[in-house]
Amino acid sequence: MTVEARHGQAVGRQQLSEDVAAYVRELIISGRARPGDFLRTEPIAKAVGVSNTPVREGLLILSGEGFVELVPRRGFVVSEFTxxxxxxxxxxxxxxxxxxxxxxxxxxxxxxxxxxxxxxxxxxxxxxxxxxxxxxxxxxxxxxxxxxxxxxxxxxxxxxxxxxxxxxxxxxxxxxxxxxxxxxxxxxxxxxxxxxxxxxxxxxxxxxxxxxxxxxxxxxxxxxxxxx
Missing domain, CATH: 1.20.120.530 (GntR ligand-binding domain-like)
Incomplete structure (x- = not known):
């Protein structure tokens, strides 16, 4: 695979993760996902039209922004949004x-x-x-x-x-x-x-x-x- 092809794949994957992050942000800010709710990977993947890997990467983006927290062995939970x-x-x-x-x-x-x-x-x-x-x-x-x-x-x-x-x-x-x-x-x-x-x-x-x-x-x- 060429450098250009690998770069294109990386950019595409990053965009999918950003799409997931945008979708879940809206769930949280609109109140459809409440503080304390655990976020299941499968429904998010289906709603955005991606595999589970971009979902996890998107949730990690939101973890860095403070919208969600990663609970060991349990998954991602919605943080308080005040x-x-x-x-x-x-x-x-x-x-x-x-x-x-x-x-x-x-x-x-x-x-x-x-x-x-x-x-x-x-x-x-x-x-x-x-x-x-x-x-x-x-x-x-x-x-x-x-x-x-x-x-x-x-x-x-x-x-x-x-x-x-x-x-x-x-x-x-x-x-x-x-x-x-x-x-x-x-x-x-x-x-x-x-x-x-x-x-x-x-x-x-x-x-x-x-x-x-x-x-x-x-x-x-x-x-x-x-x-x-």
Whole structure:
């Protein structure tokens, strides 16, 4: 087998493990898998369409993130997921994204700004059409474009590892989040276009943190916590 073939197999296997991790994260954050529940390999493998090996690897990823714990001779059990955990995810995301926005304001090109305006227009059209998938995709692409414009690859990679701990669909579940996005994204573009690093940083931090308490309330209403 060639080096390229082995690399391709490794990448494919890693993606399967990531798919498993994403699936189980959503089970946990949606409350379908509760703290103390043991996670059986077979149902997860069937739901994701993979073998048992990627399931175990995906659960090990989640163990590193604190979503599950490995109990010797018994398997993986769902860890407690608290309101503070939700707020911490938003806080960490907000700190890194705000710094990337500040750096982007200092290095962004006219082509980057034009691309951001195109994404915003696509986002608005998707929202008006009731296209939930498109709304999530363009919202993600907006932030990705800002992060790339910062020219700080390692910092952006760190942010990506945090962002994926909260599945994209939960952002759409937050009451009022879409309205905030449609108000905040144009302001962020204006700050970037003006090369106003301080304002871009502040706007990005406030935009992301605005969703923390709203998501806590949404998950509580869905029965995530017993006092919800």
């Amino acid at each position: 309101k503070q955990d939700v707020r911490d995810l938003f806080w960490a995301q907000a700190v890194l994204a705000a710094e990337l926005a500040r750096r982007a304001a200092e290095s962004i090109t006219d082509a980057d700004l034009e691309r951001l305006r195109e994404i915003l227009a696509d986002h608005q059209r998707a929202l008006a059409a009731g296209d939930d998938e498109g709304t999530v995709r363009y919202g993600h692409e907006f932030h990705r474009c800002v992060n790339l414009a910062a020219g700080s690859r390692r910092l952006a990679t760190m942010l990506t590892s945090i962002v994926r701990q909260l599945p994209n669909r939960f952002y759409n579940d937050i009451e009022g989040h879409t309205d905030d996005t449609m108000e905040s994204h144009p302001k962020i573009i204006d700050a970037l276009a003006a090369r106003d690093a301080a304002r871009a940083e502040t706007l990005m931090r406030e935009h992301i943190m605005s969703g923390a308490d709203e998501l806590v309330a949404t998950l509580a209403k869905q029965g995530m916590w017993s006092d919800g």
